[in-house]
Amino acid sequence: MPEQNFHMTPDEFRKYGREVVDWIADYYENVEKYPVLSQVNPGDIRANLPVDPPEKGETFEHILRDMNNIILPGVTHWQSPNFFAFFPANASFPAILGELLSAGLGVQGMLWLTSPACTELETHVLDWLVEMMGLPGKFKSDSSGGGVIQDSASGAALCALLAARERVTKYETNKNGCDGRLVAYVSTQTHSSVEKAVRIAGIGSNNLRYIEVDETFAMSPDDLVEQIELDRYAGLIPFFVCATVGTTSSNAMDPLPEIGGICREEGLWLHVDGGMSGSATVCPEFRTIINGLDYADSYCFNPHKWMFTNFDCDCFYVADRAALINTLSILPEYLKNKATESGAVIDYRDWHVPLGRRFRSLKLWFVLRHYGVDGLRHHIRRHVELAQQFAGWIKESKNFELAVPAPLNLVCFRYIGGDEVNKSLLEKLNKSGKIYLSHTVLDDKYTLRFCVAQTHTEDKHVKDAWELIRQVAGELGK
Amino acid sequence: MPEQNFHMTPDEFRKYGREVVDWIADYYENVEKYPVLSQVNPGDIRANLPVDPPEKGETFEHILRDMNNIILPGVTHWQSPNFFAFFPANASFPAILGELLSAGLGVQGMLWLTSPACTELETHVLDWLVEMMGLPGKFKSDSSGGGVIQDSASGAALCALLAARERVTKYETNKNGCDGRLVAYVSTQTHSSVEKAVRIAGIGSNNLRYIEVDETFAMSPDDLVEQIELDRYAGLIPFFVCATVGTTSSNAMDPLPEIGGICREEGLWLHVDGGMSGSATVCPEFRTIINGLDYADSYCFNPHKWMFTNFDCDCFYVADRAALINTLSILPEYLKNKATESGAVIDYRDWHVPLGRRFRSLKLWFVLRHYGVDGLRHHIRRHVELAQQFAGWIKESKNFELAVPAPLNLVCFRYIGGDEVNKSLLEKLNKSGKIYLSHTVLDDKYTLRFCVAQTHTEDKHVKDAWELIRQVAGELGK
Numbered sequence: 001m002p003e004q005n006f007h008m009t010p011d012e013f014r015k016y017g018r019e020v021v022d023w024i025a026d027y028y029e030n031v032e033k034y035p036v037l038s039q040v041n042p043g044d045i046r047a048n049l050p051v052d053p054p055e056k057g058e059t060f061e062h063i064l065r066d067m068n069n070i071i072l073p074g075v076t077h078w079q080s081p082n083f084f085a086f087f088p089a090n091a092s093f094p095a096i097l098g099e100l101l102s103a104g105l106g107v108q109g110m111l112w113l114t115s116p117a118c119t120e121l122e123t124h125v126l127d128w129l130v131e132m133m134g135l136p137g138k139f140k141s142d143s144s145g146g147g148v149i150q151d152s153a154s155g156a157a158l159c160a161l162l163a164a165r166e167r168v169t170k171y172e173t174n175k176n177g178c179d180g181r182l183v184a185y186v187s188t189q190t191h192s193s194v195e196k197a198v199r200i201a202g203i204g205s206n207n208l209r210y211i212e213v214d215e216t217f218a219m220s221p222d223d224l225v226e227q228i229e230l231d232r233y234a235g236l237i238p239f240f241v242c243a244t245v246g247t248t249s250s251n252a253m254d255p256l257p258e259i260g261g262i263c264r265e266e267g268l269w270l271h272v273d274g275g276m277s278g279s280a281t282v283c284p285e286f287r288t289i290i291n292g293l294d295y296a297d298s299y300c301f302n303p304h305k306w307m308f309t310n311f312d313c314d315c316f317y318v319a320d321r322a323a324l325i326n327t328l329s330i331l332p333e334y335l336k337n338k339a340t341e342s343g344a345v346i347d348y349r350d351w352h353v354p355l356g357r358r359f360r361s362l363k364l365w366f367v368l369r370h371y372g373v374d375g376l377r378h379h380i381r382r383h384v385e386l387a388q389q390f391a392g393w394i395k396e397s398k399n400f401e402l403a404v405p406a407p408l409n410l411v412c413f414r415y416i417g418g419d420e421v422n423k424s425l426l427e428k429l430n431k432s433g434k435i436y437l438s439h440t441v442l443d444d445k446y447t448l449r450f451c452v453a454q455t456h457t458e459d460k461h462v463k464d465a466w467e468l469i470r471q472v473a474g475e476l477g478k
Numbered sequence: 479m480p481e482q483n484f485h486m487t488p489d490e491f492r493k494y495g496r497e498v499v500d501w502i503a504d505y506y507e508n509v510e511k512y513p514v515l516s517q518v519n520p521g522d523i524r525a526n527l528p529v530d531p532p533e534k535g536e537t538f539e540h541i542l543r544d545m546n547n548i549i550l551p552g553v554t555h556w557q558s559p560n561f562f563a564f565f566p567a568n569a570s571f572p573a574i575l576g577e578l579l580s581a582g583l584g585v586q587g588m589l590w591l592t593s594p595a596c597t598e599l600e601t602h603v604l605d606w607l608v609e610m611m612g613l614p615g616k617f618k619s620d621s622s623g624g625g626v627i628q629d630s631a632s633g634a635a636l637c638a639l640l641a642a643r644e645r646v647t648k649y650e651t652n653k654n655g656c657d658g659r660l661v662a663y664v665s666t667q668t669h670s671s672v673e674k675a676v677r678i679a680g681i682g683s684n685n686l687r688y689i690e691v692d693e694t695f696a697m698s699p700d701d702l703v704e705q706i707e708l709d710r711y712a713g714l715i716p717f718f719v720c721a722t723v724g725t726t727s728s729n730a731m732d733p734l735p736e737i738g739g740i741c742r743e744e745g746l747w748l749h750v751d752g753g754m755s756g757s758a759t760v761c762p763e764f765r766t767i768i769n770g771l772d773y774a775d776s777y778c779f780n781p782h783k784w785m786f787t788n789f790d791c792d793c794f795y796v797a798d799r800a801a802l803i804n805t806l807s808i809l810p811e812y813l814k815n816k817a818t819e820s821g822a823v824i825d826y827r828d829w830h831v832p833l834g835r836r837f838r839s840l841k842l843w844f845v846l847r848h849y850g851v852d853g854l855r856h857h858i859r860r861h862v863e864l865a866q867q868f869a870g871w872i873k874e875s876k877n878f879e880l881a882v883p884a885p886l887n888l889v890c891f892r893y894i895g896g897d898e899v900n901k902s903l904l905e906k907l908n909k910s911g912k913i914y915l916s917h918t919v920l921d922d923k924y925t926l927r928f929c930v931a932q933t934h935t936e937d938k939h940v941k942d943a944w945e946l947i948r949q950v951a952g953e954l955g956k
Contacts, residue, residue, distance in 0.1 A: 003936045005857065006852075006853030006857065007933065008570065010506050013499065013502070013574075017496075017500075017502070017571075017578075018495075020575050020582075021491065021499060022492060024495070025488040025492045026488075028488050038591075038593065038594050038595070042590065042594070042817060042820070043598070043822075044594070046602050049598075052609065053609060053851060054846060054850045056851075057848055058848065060572070060848065063572075063843075063844060063848070070595075071840075072595075073595075074593065074598060075585055075596075076585060076594070078583075078584050078586055078592075086812070089584060089586040091582075092485060093485070093491040093494075094541075096578070097498050099578070100495075100498050100499075100502070100581065101498060101501070101502070101545065103569065104569075104574055105505070106569035106789065107553055107556050107567075108567040113554070114554050115552065116516050116518050116554070117518075117548075120521070120522075121523065121552075123524065132531050154831055154833050154834075158831060162678060174677040174682065175682050175684050176658065176682040177680050177681050178655045178658070178680035178682075180657065182655075192808040192810045192813075195808055196808055199651075199652040200636075200678065200679065200831065201678065202679050202680015202681065203655050204652065204654040204655030205653050206653050207655055248812055249811070249812055312834065312836060327677075331670075332670045332727075333727070333918050334916060334917065342520070353633060353678065354629050354630040355630060355632050355670075355671055356789055357789075362549075368531055369532050369540075371484050371535050372534040372535035373533050373534075378483075440811050455485065458481045459481060
């Protein structure tokens with residue numbers, strides 16, 4: 001006879017679980033009816049929530065009703081096929097079910113011991129991805145390196161920077177702190193997460209060099225080597241370069257062979273950020289973007305952006321796992337155990353900032369098995385085709401221009417007429433609720449970004465978007 | 479007519495979603511039948527997984543079958559009521575449904591704009607918790623401070639340390655890097671995450687002082703003030719203290735009023751780590767443990783440990799949100815938007831390391847509403863009662879001893895007879911699969927830890943555990 005308790009029973013969970021599953025299925029069937037960008041004003045959502053916390057428990061029916069009435073109007077629909085903003089965070093039903101099972105099992109995989117399957121499935125799936133994505137063999141766990149799931153490319157960049165910092169200072173910085181002479185290199189287009197990491201790591205943003213880019217917004221190797229020499233001449237210690245495969249702003253591809261050669265020559269840690277575009281290498285024809293990845297000490301890409309795996313799931317690889325582990329490992333008494341002491345297991349707590357970790361490989365495993373390599377390739381290719389089709393329309397139109405060539409699935413473009421008209425265009429498009437785009441600035445010009453990577457985006461969505469863009473732009477002229 | 483695709487359809491999701499919901503309900507109904515600690519050996523799980531990734535998609539039936547046959551044997555059952563190890567990661571059905579909805583919506587809440595409800599619900603629920611848990615009003619969003627959900631107490635400690643570092647150096651370290659003179663303070667019992675943060679932040683572990691503890695393993699304020707003076711005399715810059723409410727090793731409570739007074743006097747940032755035990759303050763009678771929290775610049779506790787909210791959910795509060803935001807904010811062009819510029823909204827990306835973020839407040843909201851304050855109090859109290867009952871049995875037994883007084887729900891104890899016999903006892907208990915305990919070392923003695931905080935742990939589980947411990951210990955003597 002169980003004690004009195006306030007828990008939901010397994011049978012209630014069966015009932016409400018079904019309701020939530022149906023709620024989600026309904027949501028996907030109807031998602032195109034909602035404005036993609038939430039139209040609420042600051043404070044609107046909070047105004048509908050009670051000021052005081054509930055003293056007594058409430059029914060699940062009540063909670064679910066509030067999901068519809070209060071929460072949903074405040075949601076920007078990242079899973080709408082009409083979401084073309086930023087980089088996406090595309091999800092899929094198999095991934096959602098993997099996340100559900102992970103939440104249900106509720107394991108905390110800080111150590112191999114605390115759920116061997118959580119660690120071993122992660123290692124296994126990340127090894128699979130090395131094969132699937134055409135990555136260098138040194139990133140596999142049976143080599144010197146290995147992979148781990150991080151929360152985000154920001155977390156990955158931070159860990160890469162820290163391992164690089166420790167390698168160049170022979171693990172002295174961990175003990176004695178930064179000495180102010182370490183210098184890191186990115187391009188002017190590199191994601192802000194690297195500057196954030198440089199600040200966090202005590203390097204200081206004044207010790208971060210922004211290397212100039214060429215006309216495609218890719219890092220200039222000549223400028224990089226010149227800056228490294230200047231810094232060495234000044235008595236500084238160059239130690240880290242982050243190159244990007246598909247920058248956030250415009251999907252520029254930094255030249256890995258040249259940058260990698262420089263890093264090898266100069267003894268610098270090369271981290272490559274594959275963010276969204278890394279997912280493209282599941283298709284052999286797109287692997288040219290990672291030519292030169294053999295030079296990298298670390299690499300990441302985000303299945304939570306463009307590989308149908310709901311946020312968070314960043315795959316982070318290192319060529320030398322000892323450098324990462326020696327940087328981040330601390331072993332207090334209460335975590336000691338025979339499996340760890342044996343050296344025969346991986347304890348992923350030593351591969352990232354947090355100690356605790358969820359069973360995130362489940363959702364990735366579900367995605368890989370549900371789609372198979374063939375299914376993933378089909379959808380990635382289709383997104384690229386649709387984006388290229390859109391880029392073609394832009395090129396053909398006399399009223400629009402491409403800001404840069406579109407290498408994959410991100411199209412950066414402008415309506416002829418200057419910054420203000422493009423700002424108005426974007427605002428009207430997003431305000432319509434029919435599509436959601438975001439912007440950047442390239443060559444000092446306000447530029448619209450159209451990214452095709454949402455799971456359910458098809459030909460008709462891209463066609464409708466182009467129709468709408470032309471129509472709204474046309475009205476602006478009047 | 480939809481294009482050819484490899485997606486799971488909404489109707490298939492309804493079908494398989496039900497199966498997964500049932501799978502989880504079955505799992506909870508049967509969880510006591512599995513060995514709590516997984517009994518597999520290193521490599522066992524991987525040996526059952528195919529070497530190569532799947533070329534073709536597979537059926538969901540196949541995936542779910544492998545969950546049972548391959549994954550489940552490798553799971554250590556954190557959700558078993560017989561899990562007494564470490565600090566728990568207790569989950570509940572309402573939380574699991576919240577996580578499911580979060581995965582289903584798939585929003586990425588880096589900016590207010592990218593899903594206003596994701597930001598506003600989080601702010602709202604964290605304000606509720608200030609009321610519910612008896613926390614200082616300065617942590618509320620309508621004051622100078624505010625709360626945010628972090629992945630873990632490790633992430634929270636890192637952010638606190640960084641904000642402290644920047645405050646004391648007037649935001650110069652972010653620019654110029656660490657200067658090697660900053661000194662941080664913890665006790666010998668503080669969680670290793672703070673040393674990890676000190677290393678990450680470029681402070682260096684040699685600049686971290688481990689202050690001695692008293693006989694309850696609580697930080698000694700006299701030793702703290704003495705060490706601060708020594709460091710100042712040596713030309714160093716004391717800037718950060720982490721005090722703990724319920725240390726991981728033995729649940730020691732650092733004296734916040736004294737430590738807080740010292741920090742106020744000396745101008746040091748006080749971070750208080752409430753890890754597991756912070757959840758107890760939902761009950762007014764346990765709020766003595768946070769007496770003195772008014773002095774804190776930051777505080778965290780983990781609903782993912784002892785408040786029925788599945789991992790990850792760490793609530794992190796700061797008294798001065800500007801210090802945190804100024805430390806972590808970088809605003810590239812592609813994230814600029816009118817809402818951010820208006821200053822009327824919170825962009826939580828500036829409150830932690832990652833840029834992207836899930837809709838984690840949903841699960842916390844579901845828990846608070848399902849249980850209500852009354853329900854949470856009931857279960858927290860019951861866990862403390864059960865632990866105190868267990869501690870009473872230890873005290874009464876002539877063969878066992880309490881290692882330290884048990885203030886709440888963690889009991890540290892030993893079998894009479896020395897380290898080796900206690901190691902054997904722990905090993906045999908965990909090998910039995912009937913219960914799972916972990917260990918620590920206190921006063922140089924190997925010590926067993928018995929933590930009562932799993933969602934479904936009741937009287938009978940604690941009684942059975944005590945029976946088993948006595949029985950196995952008795953057999954050891956033979």
